[in-house]
Amino acid sequence: RVGINVGDIIIDESDIFGDGVNVAARLEALAQPGGICVSRMVRDQVRDKLDLVFEDMGEQQVKNIARPVRAYRVLTEAGVRIVATPAPGRRRRVLRRVIAAGAAALVLLAIGAAAFWRLHSPSLAPTAAGAPAAPPALPDKPSIAVLPFANLSGDPAQDYLADGLTDNLVDALAQNPGLFVIARDATLDYRGKVVAPRAAAKDLGVRYVLEGRVQKSGDRIRVTAQVIDAVNDNPVLSQKYDRNLTDLFALEDDLSLQIAGALDAQLRGGTIARALAHGTRNLEAWESLVKATQTYFRFNPADASEAQKLAQRAADLDPNYVAAWQFLAFTYFDEADLGWAQDRIAALKHARQLDDKVLKLDPESAGPYWLRARLELQPDLPEYDPEAALADARKSVELGPNDDPGHWTLGLVHFQLGHFDEAAAEFANTLRLNPHPYIWESGLHAVALSATGHYKEAIAEIEGASAAQPKNPLGLGFHGRIEAFAGKYAKAAGWFERARDVDPASSQNALFLAEVYDQLGRVDEAIKVLESGPPQWRSVPRVRLWLGLSYALGGRKENAAAEFAAFRALAPRWTLSTTKRFWARYYTPQFSDRIAALSREYGIPDK
Structure with a gap:
């Protein structure tokens, strides 16, 4: 709150006194939280000089002031609203004294309260990745x-x-x-x-x-x-x-x-x-779910486990609490997707069971459809079906047009199917709904731009997205994929090497690096990258597939046969039709044709 008055003051060393100060203090108490309240004299001094709107609060009888005080609430942009609890302690006391001083208060309002607040507040510079340089156009609806x-x-x-x-x-x-x-x-x-x-x-x-x-x-x-x-x-x-x-x-x-x-x-x-x-009408269940989401998005395995317990408690307290079951399903999928789960398949299957439960509770909810689409993209699940994933992602967007995960998932499905123009469009929709996106949202949009021939735009976007986090392995990996889609495989390898060095436990970084090593003819290095991973990598289908391809490219047929057999056991429904369009755009035509032929040779069907 801010109270502003014009009046005489008495200065005694570091303190100030007088009716002018007392009135300012009472005006502060009258202000709304986050608002500014001024006296009549202040209003009269600035009303014709500044583009401000004042709401007349009438005569106010306040403590220790003999006569009523006419008070006005500032309503314009200069009346900046505070959207967080004011900083405690000495800074707040100093701020109050400064604002109470009559002459200083008048100058404060004249230069604009917004400027003053910004001088005494943390920077408002965006911290999320990829905030747009130009403001987006207004939509055609409220x-x-x-x-x-x-x-x-x-x-x-x-x-x-x-x-x-x-x-x-x-x-x-x-x-x-x-x-x-x-x-x-x-x-x-x-x-x-x-x-x-x-x-x-x-x-x-x-x-x-x-x-x-x-x-x-x-x-x-x-x-x-x-x-x-x-x-x-x-x-x-x-x-x-x-x-x-x-x-x-x-x-x-x-x-x-x-x-x-x-x-x-x-x-x-x-x-x-x-x-x-x-939602729920059970306050205890609601509180438990809110705390679960706050805990989960610290993004580490220990907090994820604690968040699951809190979400499960919310669901137990109210078995019809759709949001609790939906969040719980998401956490099990995410821990498998991020490699945190001790048993990937068990986590994915549990996520599917919970997702089915949400759909039974509310068939018109958008969330379970985009999560189901993500599950249908997992080649080691019996439900693996990219075309079904596409249909479910579209259903999610239809039911939740403002749900940015739905648009992002639809973009992801298109991307994996090699529909790069459609992917870029859906990722752009995600960024419009979330102008301060996470790095994986803006990063995949940049990769899709590169895949559609917009290399310069892609580089500009990923550089903006990763500027605040130059060593983020996701950003490094996206940079590499942009270069690979542009046919610059040596540069791509450099980015993937940096990503691997920052996060050596990531199977994704290793895969990206091995793929471009093979494209560059550095087959032995590709094999070494994948062979050196931790044991859990052996349960990742794409690791087994690409290690098999690397062995085949290197002429190690027995090793290749063993890896392809392991891959088919993990992902029995995977076919070349799923990835041929992607390979054809990501690699040179000669290399794409070669790895497709090797896949057929080792038992991978076209359809």
Whole structure:
């Protein structure tokens, strides 16, 4: 909160006194969390000089001031909203003293409160990979971003309430086909930072921004929320709720519906109601799932295991909690995909069982379809079927047009099938929904650009995406694949070598390196790379396939036969039709034809 007044002050060494100071302090108390409140004299001084809008709060009787004070709330962009708990301690006390000083306060407002806040706040520079250099164009339907709600409870242990409320509102709004909703991940950069709604809207390419604050006291919760139209910087919705904590879900229902109504979005087929039904009315289950997601995305095996326990507890507390079962299914798939699972096949099968459960609970949910598509791309599962994966990924996008994992999965399926133009388009849709993407999202888009002949654009994108993390092995690997698709295999090998050196346990980095080594005729080195891996690599189908090809290229027929036999046992449904288009674009025509012929020779069918 900020209170600004103009008045005489008394300075005594390091302290200041006087009615002017007292009025500023009382105005601060009148300000909304994250807002600015000014006196009448301040309003009169600047009203014709600055493009500001003031809301008259009327005469306010305040403590230790003889006469009522006329107070005004600043509503324009200069009234920057704080979307995180203010920094505690000395900096806050110093800030309060500076703002209380009359002359300094007037100068502060004249130069713009936004500039002042930025001088006293952490940098707002994007931290996620690949933020676009130019702001995206506005969609042709109402578009909104939900900024992270601020926890004003003064207790970091209550952060999960603010995070959970933010996530639930994003999920509910995203189910409405009449809205364009920015992905939750894209707004994480703003957590704990000061941001003007207009700046956030411009950065994310939306017209509306929802910001809010949460304060918990005992079994009571206060939520304030405001939707800002960034085009004219006016609020279109402002709500304040004081409820029992047990009424949190009814509060979410009310707010979601009010937002959609305020944006004139058509509520077709009860989409928001269905989204809210994915939730639970069991507060303990909800808290457990929110904590599970916070724990999981620290991205390490130990926290992933703890997150699974929390998610399982949420599902046990409410067996109809769709979101809990869906998140649990995702964690089992992801631990297999990342190589964390002790038993890859068991983890994938369990993910499939949980995914089936989600579909039975809610057949209209988008999430289980994109996860099913990912499972259908695993060659060591009986359900392996790339064409079915394509259909399920399309179904996911149809049901959840604002769900960026659905678009990304559809792009991934197209990519693996060699449909590079379609892949690039879907990855671009992902980046539009998440303008601050993870490096794997922007990286695969860059690789798809290279595969479609847009090499310069691909290099520019991956350089931007990996600038903040130059040694990230994913970024190094994407750089290598971009070079390989451009036919620059020696340069690709250099990038893959760097990726392997940073993360030697990754079978993916080793595979990428072995593939280009073979293309370059460095067959013995390719074999050495794959033979030197840990035992768990032997359960990865592509490792067995490529080691078999490397042995065959090197004339070691017995070794090749053994590896191809192991591969066919792991992936009995895999055929050349799945990968021929990919190979034909990734390698030279001569090399692509040769490895296809060797695959047939060792028992891999065309269809």
